[in-house]
Amino acid sequence: DTDTLRIKVDGGVCMGHAMCNALAPEVYEVDDAGFNRMGEFELDPAGRGAAERGASACPERAISFPRS
Ligand code: F3S
Numbered sequence: 349d350t351d352t353l354r355i356k357v358d359g360g361v362c363m364g365h366a367m368c369n370a371l372a373p374e375v376y377e378v379d380d381a382g383f384n385r386m387g388e389f390e391l392d393p394a395g396r397g398a399a400e401r402g403a404s405a406c407p408e409r410a411i412s413f414p415r416s
Contacts, residue, residue, distance in 0.1 A: 351393065352391065352392070352393065353390065353391045353392070353393045353395065353396050354388065354389075354390055354391075354413060354414050354415070355375075355386075355388070355389055355390070355391055355403075355412075355413060356387070356388045356411070356412050356413070356414050357376075357384045357385075357387060357388075357411050358410045358411075359383075359384075359385055359387060359410075361408050361409070361410035362383055362384050362385075362406075362408060362410040363383075363407075363408050363410075364381055364382040364383040364384075365382065365406065365407055365408065366378045366383075366384075367402070367405040367406055367407065368384055368403065368405060369382075369384070369402070370405070371398075371401050371402045371404075371405040372398040372399060372401050372402030372405075374395065374398055375391065375395055375398050375402055376402045376411075384410070388414070399413075
């Protein structure tokens with residue numbers, strides 16, 4: 349579906365830096381320990397800029413944008 353942006357947060361790679369949430373709180377949620385447990389989800393493509401900003405901020409590169 350080209351009308352949705354697919355995002356994958358690898359919970360096995362996330363180390364709880366919470367930079368994704370700091371840079372793009374409208375896209376990424378973290379728990380009280382700073383870990384992102386969102387897994388795979390879809391977003392309106394209007395949020396692509398914020399999604400990529402948050403992903404780029406992750407020191408572990410835990411966030412990717414898989415294609416169907
Ligand atoms: Fe985890 Fe990276 Fe965000 S380590 S909390 S996905 S900045």
